[in-house]
């Protein structure tokens with residue numbers, strides 16, 4: 093597993109409200125395989141998640157992934173830490189499904205044909221191979237979410253950060269994505285309002301008003317959230 097370390101991290105609002113912190117100060121060491129971030133709307137969960145691959149930079153303090161500072165080693169951190177957005181539109185930038193997955197394979201030394209075959213193999217794992225040449229815009233919300241996950245995993249990150257990955261999915265795909273995420277060998281940090289999903293993790297952090305108000309075994313954390321915070 094990777095070692096994710098946040099030390100005295102704060103995230104301030106942009107100017108002109110800089111004095112107000114959205115998050116922190118947060119100090120935590122995340123080494124378990126599956127960690128959930130739960131808490132009310134606007135509490136800072138996405139901000140926390142985005143810190144972990146350098147999408148958001150701390151205003152003070154530091155975030156280290158296996159000793160690599162997200163500010164100083166941003167490229168190396170992004171290779172290690174994949175990010176799955178709640179809104180797949182933020183992630184899917186190529187015209188077709190196959191091209192989007194192929195984009196994730198760009199760091200591998202593959203011929204054009206090999207890349208295409210590999211992209212199709214990834215799509216097939218998620219039952220999306222029949223949509224390989226379909227425009228991303230004509231996919232359903234759920235199909236786009238599945239495609240975004242496929243593309244994120246095709247880059248073979250050591251850690252996957254998933255920000256509300258099941259919001260657009262129906263019951264069957266929620267179970268499917270959940271089962272798939274929990275079968276991954278990678279470390280997983282998942283932001284979710286789905287307490288069933290959260291309770292399957294090894295550890296959960298309850299975030300409220302920008303601070304960690306509970307940190308412990310997932311079931312205890314979901315109980316705390318329901319009894320004290322919600």
Ligand SMILES: Nc1ncnc2c1ncn2[C@@H]1O[C@H](COP(=O)(O)OP(=O)(O)OP(=O)(O)O)[C@@H](O)[C@H]1O
Pocket residue numbers: 105106114131132133134135136137138139140
């Ligand atoms: N660029 C920004 N400018 C102003 N406020 C911001 C900015 N980014 C985040 N915030 C505020 O910071 C707070 C935390 O936002 P964040 O998205 O991290 O919460 P969240 O816990 O993920 O919420 P949700 O569950 O609703 O997705 C919110 O009040 C949000 O409005």
